[in-house]
Amino acid sequence: MSRVLHPRPTLYLVDASMYIFRAWHSMPDEWHDEDGWPLNAVHGFARFLVELLERERPRHIAIAFDEALDSCFRNRLYPQYKANRDPAPEELRRQFALCKALSAALGMAVLGHGDYEADDLIGSALVQSRGHGARGVIVSADKDLSQLLQDDDEQFDFARGLRWGQAGVKERHGVRADQIADYLALCGDAVDNIPGVPGIGQKTAAVLISHFGSLDALLARVDEVPFLRQRGSARAAASLREHREQVLMYRQLTTIAVDAPLQPHEAPFARGAADATMLSSLYERFRFGPLTRRRLQTAAGLDSTPSTN
Structure with missing residues (x-):
């Protein structure tokens, strides 16, 4: 090459x-x-x-x-x-x-x-x-x-x-390079023992971050999440509300x-x-x-x- x-x-x-x-x-x-x-x-x-x-x-x-x-x-x-x-x-x-x-x-x-x-x-x-x-x-x-x-x-x-x-x-993970830390905070990283938000896997995390642009925007507009055309959106919104503080801390872990x-x-x-x-x-x-x-x-x-x- x-x-x-x-x-x-x-x-x-x-x-x-x-x-x-x-x-x-x-x-x-x-x-x-x-x-x-x-x-x-x-x-x-x-x-x-x-x-x-x-x-x-x-x-x-x-x-x-x-x-x-x-x-x-x-x-x-x-x-x-x-x-x-x-x-x-x-x-x-x-x-x-x-x-x-x-x-x-x-x-x-x-x-x-x-x-x-x-x-x-x-x-x-x-x-x-x-x-x-x-x-x-x-x-x-x-x-x-x-x-x-x-x-x-x-x-x-x-x-x-x-x-x-x-x-x-973007091709590999479904999010931009500058969104990787937010994405990993949401879906977790098993290699580093970061659990992420319960019920939100890699696919859902990529959809949410791509749609809202950032974790901060997602949390600020969490009431909009149930209306997304994404399976399990209502459960994801409830989980985000319940684990808001944890996911913000996870982002401190995933940010270089x-x-x-x-x-x-x-x-x-x-x-x-x-x-x-x-x-x-x-x-x-x-x-x-x-x-x-x-x-x-x-x-x-x-x-x-x-x-x-």
């Missing part, structure tokens, strides 16, 4: 956790460090990262990590937020730090914060970078992130090779924060020089094979024949 060339800088914003978790579940437990800890997620993430660098050759890139696994500001608003997920085992948590080290050694900005999720860091970096004339390519399949798309921004499901912009959000602190990085996150010494050390620590080392060296713009001793 050929890429469209854009006159503006393109900032790639990577949702690292998605690809680390995917590697953890899909890669065999074949690699271990000198202390016996597994390295399968690191190996899988490295393969993803080098493929991204080879295919896209980004000049501006930031890798966002979830440090706020159970301490995010959303947990204070709603203690049940993501409570349906089992805590990440120590064998995986250790590998998150290693993936950060690899990203930094390759010269890429690494984003993390104890109070904000990766989505918020991506949103904040994108908003900052728009002030520098950049467009964004969000590397993630997470539907929450679609709310950030504007103008010629894109979302990129790397594993499937699929890209979409604002028009693609764009004001997270991102220092000391400077938008639009130009890719820096790789740290050859650090990379060489990581290759040994991670037990990377010769092919992975050569590909990473080339992608980093370094000598493609690192020592394998």
